[in-house]
Amino acid sequence: MRTLLPFLLILAGLVSCATKETTREVFDMNLEKYNKLLRWQDLDRAALFSSASIYDRFAERARSARNVRITDYQILDVRYNEKALEASAVVIFSYYLLTKGLLTNVTDNQKWAFTEEDGVKAWRLKSLLPEFR
Numbered sequence: 168m169r170t171l172l173p174f175l176l177i178l179a180g181l182v183s184c185a186t187k188e189t190t191r192e193v194f195d196m197n198l199e200k201y202n203k204l205l206r207w208q209d210l211d212r213a214a215l216f217s218s219a220s221i222y223d224r225f226a227e228r229a230r231s232a233r234n235v236r237i238t239d240y241q242i243l244d245v246r247y248n249e250k251a252l253e254a255s256a257v258v259i260f261s262y263y264l265l266t267k268g269l270l271t272n273v274t275d276n277q278k279w280a281f282t283e284e285d286g287v288k289a290w291r292l293k294s295l296l297p298e299f300r
Contacts, residue, residue, distance in 0.1 A: 190281055190290075191247055194254050197290045198242070198279070202258055205296075206237045218291040219284050228296040234265040235299040252281035254290075262299055273297045 188196075197216065204213040210229035217225040237260050244257040256277040263270045278293040 190252060191249070194247065194279065194281070194290050195245075198245070198254075198256055198277075201277075201292065202240050202242065205260070206240055208236065210296075213296075216290075216292045217295075218280070218282065218293050221293065221295060225292075225295055228298070232296060232299050235262050236265065237262045238270065254279040260297070260299075264299065273299060 201213055201216045204210070204216075210232060214222065214226050214229050239261040241259045242256055243259060245254065246256075247254045256275075256279070258275045258277060260273050260275060261270060262273065275297040276294065279290050280293050281288065282291050284291065
């Protein structure tokens with residue numbers, strides 16, 4: 168029992184350290200998750216990343232993008248401001264419209280901020296979904 172107790176204390180310490188993520192790590196995970204949701208056409212879940220102030224306009228753009236199929240995306244640049252808890256990302260989406268079938272690209276300049284909404288602190292998208300034409 169004496170040898171088991173120190174092991175359990177060390178294990179508990181390692182687990183508690185492993186679950187604490189920095190705001191930058193959380194941002195990176197959210198950025199990747201959001202863009203993957205767009206890639207896989209899960210626009211309803213992607214809309215949940217948007218700030219409350221733009222949610223309705225974001226959802227409207229998502230509805231108009233139902234005939235869009237994103238084939239790939241590439242995150243070109245990420246700027247992270249630790250003091251302001253803001254970030255931006257430049258993402259290129261390759262896509263086609265079901266009505267046209269022509270593969271094209273669009274650049275999405277994403278703006279993010281770590282804010283508190285409804286008592287929950289989280290990274291929120293401050294920019295709208297790009298217009299796919």
